[in-house]
Amino acid sequence: MTESDDITTIERICVVGAGLMGSGIAEVCARAGRNVVVLEVSPEACERGRSRLVGSLDRGVRSGKLDEASRDAALACLTFTTDFADFADRQLVV
Numbered sequence: 001m002t003e004s005d006d007i008t009t010i011e012r013i014c015v016v017g018a019g020l021m022g023s024g025i026a027e028v029c030a031r032a033g034r035n036v037v038v039l040e041v042s043p044e045a046c047e048r049g050r051s052r053l054v055g056s057l058d059r060g061v062r063s064g065k066l067d068e069a070s071r072d073a074a075l076a077c078l079t080f081t082t083d084f085a086d087f088a089d090r091q092l093v094v
Contacts, residue, residue, distance in 0.1 A: 011035055014087035015094050018049020018080070025094050027053055030077040031070070037087045038080045046080035053078065 014037045015026040022038065029036045030053075040046045057074055060066030079086070087093060 010091045012090045013037070013092045013094065014039055014090040018045065018052060020052075022094075023049055023052045023056065026078060027056055027074065030074040031066075033073070034077060036078050037090060038078060039084065039087060040080060040082055042082060046082060050078070050080050 012035045013026075013029050015022050015029070016039045018026065018038045018040055026036050026038050026049075038046070038049055040049055054075065057066065057071040061068055061071050081087075
């Protein structure tokens with residue numbers, strides 16, 4: 001394995017779908033500081049996915065597992081879209 005094959009070099013990720021599993025994957029990646037594009041089928045689905053992620057991060061803050069700055073940093077790493085072209089530059093698609 002070369003350094004370019006190292007998983008830690010992946011910075012740009014796309015997660016297809018923001019359901020229970022997709023939102024969890026997106027959250028873990030965003031909390032790790034990765035730039036995450038979440039692809040959904042409609043603007044309404046994007047909003048539901050964003051709400052699910054915000055709710056999960058807020059629960060982390062309330063439980064003391066996450067501070068507000070970390071929550072805000074994770075949210076800043078997330079972008080929601082319905083356009084396949086928005087993940088053309090992604091290094092990993094899940």
